[in-house]
Amino acid sequence: MKSERVLRMTPSATMEINSTVARLRAEGRNIIGFNVGEPDFNTPRFIIDACAEAMLKGETKYTAVDGILPLRKAISEKLETENGVFYAPDEIVVSTGAKQALNNAVLSICNPGDEVIIPKPCWVSYVEIVKLADAAPVLVETDADFQLDNEAIRRVLSPRTRAVIINTPNNPSGAVYGEAALRELGEMAVEHDFYVISDEVYEKLIYGQSRHVSIASLSKDIREHTITVNGFSKAYAMTGWRIGYSASPSDVAASIRSLQGHTTSNSTSFVQWAALAALKGSQQSIEEMKSEFAQRRLYMAERLRALPGVACANSEGAFYLMPDVSSYYGKKTPDGGRIENSVDFCKYLLEEALVSVVPGVAFEAPDNVRISYSNSMKNLEEGMRRIEGALAKLA
Ligand code: PMP
Numbered sequence: 331m332k333s334e335r336v337l338r339m340t341p342s343a344t345m346e347i348n349s350t351v352a353r354l355r356a357e358g359r360n361i362i363g364f365n366v367g368e369p370d371f372n373t374p375r376f377i378i379d380a381c382a383e384a385m386l387k388g389e390t391k392y393t394a395v396d397g398i399l400p401l402r403k404a405i406s407e408k409l410e411t412e413n414g415v416f417y418a419p420d421e422i423v424v425s426t427g428a429k430q431a432l433n434n435a436v437l438s439i440c441n442p443g444d445e446v447i448i449p450k451p452c453w454v455s456y457v458e459i460v461k462l463a464d465a466a467p468v469l470v471e472t473d474a475d476f477q478l479d480n481e482a483i484r485r486v487l488s489p490r491t492r493a494v495i496i497n498t499p500n501n502p503s504g505a506v507y508g509e510a511a512l513r514e515l516g517e518m519a520v521e522h523d524f525y526v527i528s529d530e531v532y533e534k535l536i537y538g539q540s541r542h543v544s545i546a547s548l549s550k551d552i553r554e555h556t557i558t559v560n561g562f563s564k565a566y567a568m569t570g571w572r573i574g575y576s577a578s579p580s581d582v583a584a585s586i587r588s589l590q591g592h593t594t595s596n597s598t599s600f601v602q603w604a605a606l607a608a609l610k611g612s613q614q615s616i617e618e619m620k621s622e623f624a625q626r627r628l629y630m631a632e633r634l635r636a637l638p639g640v641a642c643a644n645s646e647g648a649f650y651l652m653p654d655v656s657s658y659y660g661k662k663t664p665d666g667g668r669i670e671n672s673v674d675f676c677k678y679l680l681e682e683a684l685v686s687v688v689p690g691v692a693f694e695a696p697d698n699v700r701i702s703y704s705n706s707m708k709n710l711e712e713g714m715r716r717i718e719g720a721l722a723k724l725a
């Protein structure tokens with residue numbers, strides 16, 4: 331007696347792998363997790379202290395559905411000063427993670443049968459979030475470096491196109507979209523009257539020359555066609571706290587507020603005070619985390635490119651690399667099995683090398699796997715040594 335809605339859904343591959351790794355570790359297996367989708371750093375102490383203080387002060391009751399005003403004001407200031415786009419506090423809705431903010435956005439603007447364009451590779455949940463809203467995901471190619479291909483988007487536009495979901499810096503590819511491509515997409519959204527849902531959760535994690543551009547900052551009209559989504563999980567290592575937000579034109583924000591008022595209501599009250607402290611306090615922890623990730627990225631890209639038969643595109647952001655491992659498809663494993671696809675490849679690495687990575691098929695990139703370098707240098711070295719050994723055994 332299941333609904334068609336849930337029958338249509340595929341469970342989250344990243345979440346399932348997290349559970350498998352946890353189970354194997356509980357059984358005593360020494361797994362190195364290259365699947366990790368969160369910073370391997372602790373939440374900064376001052377944020378934890380602010381949370382404890384809020385609880386002790388009695389900030390343990392319902393708040394406004396869209397969040398406490400001081401937090402929405404702080405987010406408004408952040409978006410204006412850092413991202414160059416003004417959203418009034420009542421255009422901001424604080425949610426239980428960017429994941430909820432994305433669900434809210436899609437549910438608020440889509441009718442059954444509407445189409446939502448998603449450049450691939452894309453984060454696991456986008457396709458399912460769109461399906462949950464009874465809308466249809468329309469996947470489009472990016473270019474060889476996983477950069478936005480606006481022509482590919484233009485080709486699939488239809489009267490049913492309601493939105494395009496973009497994610498820059500990108501999970502899983504690490505691509506950072508440039509201003510010119512974003513402007514072109516934004517202008518297309520204005521001309522054809524659809525929304526850009528812009529997921530910016532990795533904005534702080536960019537290495538090299540690229541810089542983050544918020545598409546909503548590019549013009550007033552583009553802003554009116556954009557729902558900006560962001561959160562605290564990645565920048566402040568707060569994945570378990572479950573807090574994020576959307577900023578959107580006031581009519582969309584009102585719909586999101588109304589929807590959330592009947593689902594989860596406010597994001598956890600004392601977590602909101604912690605998020606306020608995160609925005610107002612020292613941003614030093616972000617710099618420290620970023621410089622660690624920057625070193626690991628260079629190391630991992632070099633090691634992956636040195637693997638026989640592996641190609642690895644450049645990745646300027648987030649903490650992922652997405653090597654193409656398809657030259658291993660068709661090879662035989664030592665026990666007589668055969669690797670046919672990215673799922674088999676990942677299973678083989680997990681069993682033979684005790685290293686967990688995420689199959690690219692989960693991100694609509696079947697030739698690839700996603701490797702996260704959110705791990706200590708020691709584990710990165712050991713994990714790569716194990717992967718090299720396991721791949722050498724394939725014939
Ligand atoms: N978007 C992307 C691209 C992500 O990688 C994640 C992390 N799971 C999210 C959204 C959701 O983040 P949050 O923890 O704020 O729900």
Ligand code: GLU
Nearest residue numbers: 342344345366367368501
């Ligand atoms: N963003 C992370 C990942 O892609 C966390 C897992 C999830 O929320 O799906 O692995």
